[in-house]
Amino acid sequence: MLGRTDGTPGLARLCEVAVDVAAVTGAGIMLAAGDQPQGGLSSSDGVADVIEELQFTLGEGPCIDAHGQGSAVSEPDLAAPAVTRWPAFAPAAIEAGVRAIFGFPVRTGTVRLGALNLYRDRPGPLSGDQHADALVVADLAALAILALQATVAPGALAAELDASFPAVVQQAAGMVSVQLNVTVGDALVRLRAHAFAAGRLLSAVAEDVVARRLAFDDPPSDVP
Amino acid sequence: MVDLLILLNDRCVEALDVTAAGVMLAAPGGDLQVLASSSAALRAVELFELQAEEGPCVECYRTGEPVIAADLTALDRRWPRFARRAVEAGYRSADSLPMRLRGHTIGALNLFRTALGGLAAPDLTAAQALADVATIAIIQHRTAIDAHILNDQLSEALNSRVIIEQAKGKVSQASGLDVDQAFDRLRHHARNHNLRLTDLCRNIADGALNPTALDPLGPSRRL
Known part of the structure; x- marks a missing residue:
């Protein structure tokens, strides 16, 4: 990881x-x-x-x-x-x-x-x-x-600063904002809340969203 | 700048097993100068070394390689005048580390000890790391870059990065594309409409433009 x-x-x-x-x-x-x-x-x-x-x-x-x-x-x-x-x-x-x-x-x-x-x-x-x-x-x-x-x-x-930029989190925020029809700022809050509740890291949750293993517009069945 | 170098010397003395530390830097003409020393005694020895044009610091600057003088009392043949003067001042060993950036040596960090034997390997590594970062800081100062302007540029670049990734995510979700294809579509649209990619992405990210309104990928409009 x-x-x-x-x-x-x-x-x-x-x-x-x-x-x-x-x-x-x-x-x-x-x-x-x-x-x-x-x-x-x-x-x-x-x-x-x-x-x-x-x-x-x-x-x-x-x-x-x-x-x-x-x-x-x-x-x-x-x-x-x-x-x-x-x-x-x-x-x-x-x-x-x-x-x-x-x-x-x-x-x-x-x-x-x-x-x-x-x-x-x-x-x-x-x-x-x-x-x-x-x-x-x-x-x-x-x-x-x-x-x-x-x-x-x-x-x-600078490439050295770009290398650690968490692109996947911002991509996931964009995707969730469309899924929930909210602003990307609110989508980021939802992603963080999900990560916290699931005891997972934000980047891991974001990767699931981008890979379409997790969506926020699914009917609430909790475990993705 | 000199403040930083004094700080660097003080930290070397405090954190590493050295008696005194000094920084020599090349002036624009290429001549070495003593920029900062942690003690007056060391400063005198370093100034003497420059005048005599012999010693570990001078050699380190010339070669761009670390110079370890583990026993100054045994070096009366290699650097006769320098060694005598340094031993008189109470030093028994000296390590000199190059201050380098991209193969270019701009000076040397000099670490003197009253005990025999060079620095232990971990201390040498730490000292070289401090010298490396100090070199970056010195180069930055020399090019007289305003920290505020750089910080503004950094913030703007980071914000662009955020906006572009968010826009990729939105287009990806709205169009059923993967994020790379979404990026292609954004670039394609920006090119077709002669827009800056960052401006287009900002409009998508903040909701001013619907992500489904982008030109579809496929044959370019250009004939």
Whole structure:
């Protein structure tokens, strides 16, 4: 199913550096446009991929918060959080093997590009140094993303950034919008709700829609 | 820019097992310059190295390959003046990593240690990764690209991508085509009507144009 994303060699190496300097199990970088996550750009392992996918599916999680509020988000014990922030994301992430999770905004100045995610398979906070190092890696990720985009003409999307774009989800949203005669925005909400209720990833549900194994205009018989 | 390089040096010193770190970059004329050093002592050694035109950093920049000097005290023949000066300053080993982009070397990241022996392989890998990303950042700064303009272009490109995929999905569902055939139909229609593909897809995606209203695939209208 999900493999390690390495469409962007520079960013993949950055994830490895993040794992190293922050002494975490894995790392991933999420790209966003406006407030919308646009998928995971790069990751150090399969669990980090799942973390990005879960956030994309559920619309909540540390990267989305870090990107949205423009500051670092830290949950040193996902199983016993001080404040419940991510009611849907937390149990799914724990099931995937995540015990501590941290999000850092990927930005330069006021330009917000996404977030860096770090996770550990055991609970525990980042030290001050590890936190500071992660912030530097996040800053470098922002510069790397802009540098990639700087290599293509306006209007085009750098191939490295395009490689991780979740095309199938947008295609499915278009199909479901016709099936239900709703806007594509509403169709995306329906897809997310279905994925959440079925305990599946959004991309997997979307693939079923595009392959016509699942349709939303079927009479309600639940199991497709 | 210098802020970033100082940060890079500090992180190398903190995260890796090195005493001091410095970045040398080639000026537009091709001469190396010391851009940032994590300590005054290292800066003095690096400046000396440039003046003497010998040492690991200079060699690394010249060859574009990493240079590992695991024991500076044993290098009085390879780089006699540099080695003496570095040992006097308290350093015993030095690693110099190229800052490269697409085969072009623009400078070197220099890591000095008071202990003998080069950096361990994982530290070297991490340091080279930091050097690689710093190189990208430096190139970006050199070409003086505005982050806001780039970000706008990135957002627009992503939005176009979203719109095109959504339109493919709508046409696919409405016409019973697979998504690739749907894309062909969109392109076919755009070509026939001299429309920008993104504009056509936006109209389909936001509902302004019915996906069934597209020209059917088949022989082109052109004679």
